[in-house]
Amino acid sequence: MNRWKKIAELRWKALDELLSAANHNHRTPRTQDEDGALLVNHWQRGVPVFDEPVVTPTLLFFVALAAVGFTLALVRFFSPLGPFSGMNDAYAWGIWKTFNVMTLTALGSGPLAVGMAAWVFNRKKLHVVMRTALVSGFLFYATGLVALGFDVGRAWNFYNILLPWRWNLESAMFEISFCMPVYCAIFLFFENLPLVLERFYYTGTPERKAFLSMCAPVLRRIYPFMITGAYVLPLMHQSSLGGLLLLAGNKINPLWQTPCLPFLYLLAAGLCGLGFVTFLLLIASLRYSRPLDLGVLGELGNLLSVMCVIFLGVRFIDIIWRGQLHAAFAFDKMSLFFLSETTMILIPAIALRSKIVRETPRSLLRMTILACLGGLFFRFIPTTIAFMPARHARYFPAVPELLMTAGYIALGITAFGLAVKYFAILPGEIKDWNYMFRLVRQRREAAQPKGETQWPASLSTQ
Amino acid sequence: MSLAINRRQLLLGIVGAGGAVAGGLAKSAVAGEHPAHPVAPPDAVGMLYDNTICTGCRACMTACSEANGLPPDTAAGMPLETALAAGLWDMPADLNEKTKNIIKLYREPDGSGFCFVKRQCMHCLDPACVTGCPFGALEKNQWGAVTWNSSLCIGCRYCEVGCPFDVPKFQWDKWNPKIVKCEFCFDQRLKKNQEPACTAVCPTGAVIFGKRDGLLSKAKQRIADAPNRYFENRVYGEYEAGGTQVLYLSNVAFEKIGLPKLGSTSLGHYATKVTSVIYKWLSGPLVVAAVLGAVIKRNWNRHEAERPDREKETGLKDQL
Numbered sequence: 001m002n003r004w005k006k007i008a009e010l011r012w013k014a015l016d017e018l019l020s021a022a023n024h025n026h027r028t029p030r031t032q033d034e035d036g037a038l039l040v041n042h043w044q045r046g047v048p049v050f051d052e053p054v055v056t057p058t059l060l061f062f063v064a065l066a067a068v069g070f071t072l073a074l075v076r077f078f079s080p081l082g083p084f085s086g087m088n089d090a091y092a093w094g095i096w097k098t099f100n101v102m103t104l105t106a107l108g109s110g111p112l113a114v115g116m117a118a119w120v121f122n123r124k125k126l127h128v129v130m131r132t133a134l135v136s137g138f139l140f141y142a143t144g145l146v147a148l149g150f151d152v153g154r155a156w157n158f159y160n161i162l163l164p165w166r167w168n169l170e171s172a173m174f175e176i177s178f179c180m181p182v183y184c185a186i187f188l189f190f191e192n193l194p195l196v197l198e199r200f201y202y203t204g205t206p207e208r209k210a211f212l213s214m215c216a217p218v219l220r221r222i223y224p225f226m227i228t229g230a231y232v233l234p235l236m237h238q239s240s241l242g243g244l245l246l247l248a249g250n251k252i253n254p255l256w257q258t259p260c261l262p263f264l265y266l267l268a269a270g271l272c273g274l275g276f277v278t279f280l281l282l283i284a285s286l287r288y289s290r291p292l293d294l295g296v297l298g299e300l301g302n303l304l305s306v307m308c309v310i311f312l313g314v315r316f317i318d319i320i321w322r323g324q325l326h327a328a329f330a331f332d333k334m335s336l337f338f339l340s341e342t343t344m345i346l347i348p349a350i351a352l353r354s355k356i357v358r359e360t361p362r363s364l365l366r367m368t369i370l371a372c373l374g375g376l377f378f379r380f381i382p383t384t385i386a387f388m389p390a391r392h393a394r395y396f397p398a399v400p401e402l403l404m405t406a407g408y409i410a411l412g413i414t415a416f417g418l419a420v421k422y423f424a425i426l427p428g429e430i431k432d433w434n435y436m437f438r439l440v441r442q443r444r445e446a447a448q449p450k451g452e453t454q455w456p457a458s459l460s461t462q
Numbered sequence: 463m464s465l466a467i468n469r470r471q472l473l474l475g476i477v478g479a480g481g482a483v484a485g486g487l488a489k490s491a492v493a494g495e496h497p498a499h500p501v502a503p504p505d506a507v508g509m510l511y512d513n514t515i516c517t518g519c520r521a522c523m524t525a526c527s528e529a530n531g532l533p534p535d536t537a538a539g540m541p542l543e544t545a546l547a548a549g550l551w552d553m554p555a556d557l558n559e560k561t562k563n564i565i566k567l568y569r570e571p572d573g574s575g576f577c578f579v580k581r582q583c584m585h586c587l588d589p590a591c592v593t594g595c596p597f598g599a600l601e602k603n604q605w606g607a608v609t610w611n612s613s614l615c616i617g618c619r620y621c622e623v624g625c626p627f628d629v630p631k632f633q634w635d636k637w638n639p640k641i642v643k644c645e646f647c648f649d650q651r652l653k654k655n656q657e658p659a660c661t662a663v664c665p666t667g668a669v670i671f672g673k674r675d676g677l678l679s680k681a682k683q684r685i686a687d688a689p690n691r692y693f694e695n696r697v698y699g700e701y702e703a704g705g706t707q708v709l710y711l712s713n714v715a716f717e718k719i720g721l722p723k724l725g726s727t728s729l730g731h732y733a734t735k736v737t738s739v740i741y742k743w744l745s746g747p748l749v750v751a752a753v754l755g756a757v758i759k760r761n762w763n764r765h766e767a768e769r770p771d772r773e774k775e776t777g778l779k780d781q782l
Contacts, residue, residue: 082634092622153617174596246733
């Protein structure tokens, strides 16, 4: 226990050192913003994590967890749902839907929230963190859709998605089952394409380089249209996720059952999206010893607090409008859930208004964790905890159900851990980028001495 | 500038492609009207159950299982042989994946009295299950019977979440699971001009079949004839969740016998009143796409205009 505490302390210390480095050692030239003010912007472009082992014990742990989840998923494919889950006819939706899809895709809304801030509201600083948002968002959506595939009982009938005359356009479930796969497979995939092609470009033969250089203008031509689609679709399905619950009517506690639920779900997606990208940037920078750019992080924290304020405003106006304020402060079980969820959003909403708080990594990290948890609570509670269908019915996820959920998440973490090492995702400095290339060149030369094509002596079997 | 407009049209085309196809083809675009208080069409059939007449003989349960080819439900976990030896054949505890119709007994906690209640699908005038079903596997069929089509169902179980009466059941122990619910004997009997098995077999007339309008006036006549006999002197199902085609008369509070207290607005109306406006011909998403597209295009053009400077300054290719 002591050892872990010590490690945690060391990490915090490292974080503080990084912070002071970011504040005092101006290793990169200052840049000017629109008003001519001097900025210290340390994050200039995505840089792969290099000089780190690809396979680490942590990675192996997550691979093992994902393998367990996927073995179970394989068995589930040949088995009925009953023995695999704690679901029943009263709680017909388990955590695969309510947590992996309805809750976690809020964290995966970074591409929507950060993207709209950058491209629509013109927060130019945020372009550099888009790739972190895009990759994490893609993984949340992809694993959520896989979870959905194993959750539905008659997946083979999904081909009906190709037959428009069978669509029930008024069903929120249809909207989601159409919109989410399209968004993930076309729009998010497209947004993630440049960072993959970039690696192919830099590692490729001259022919491949020439081909990719030819492709780049085409990508750039359709890019603004694709990102427009990439914001319209999640605006639709993230609100439809809340819309799903409208049909459950008074099975859901009146503190959560409201005609505003779709809008609130959307706001919670924006809140969790911004919060999670900030959180991810902080812990990834900590893990891979990247300097922090507090200009960018502060901007994210600022936007996060704005989202929190908007969310709470809508939430309270709605509750007062429907005359449920007394229920909110009744201090019974549901009221306490409501109050804890609201407090977790209220604290960052207030605290992050302060520039000192949002530009101190430690407090920023704490506030983003609180905001994300608050948003996740809001999205999860009405699906399960405040969902009271019939008397005498109970639901608690079964062990295989939990393991599969953990497996999907572990798969996402594994994929992100590998992706940051192969692709230029995490923001860094240009000098890091150049250093990486120098290093690669040196190693290649060291491995292949001038004029010789044979193996280096160290690898020789003789 | 004309080029920009063309591009915007292309964008609208990309985003709206699915919607355009759907708008032209899907019947739901026309049928997607959910009045708050739907009116039953004149040909709507119904059932009227009066628990002051029911003797609890359960003949309707046997007839239902027979007509629908349902297997016996031999209590929780009891092997069939044991159940048979004990003289028990079909003994479900509630509606489940083997039981589309059930007679339940309600006893007052103080033992002062008891009554029976028949449960099956209520065949709502505007069913939540039909509104939510993504590919229309559940549909409001001829005469208002709510039926299920196995080849359209993906097994998402949204019908179970939506149904205010907890009627649809899912076969949790089957690899090829079906949704099991009363379908008004639609294929089995209704289509052949026969009334449902349960009403046909009922020896006391506790549950009777007829046109909904006729049954409603019959129920109201019974209330008028015996003013203090029935709970709240009203028919359950006349207005509940927008009205149902199965109607109840009871001398015990409806909530006590498992009929939930519901508003008179249909759930389909509540769930779609905003979205049906926003998504009408996809106008909402298209307007949002047009506005966002215009702003993004402007910001993108500026971003691209600054790109050569950025690339020159850093000496590296710009990243997207």
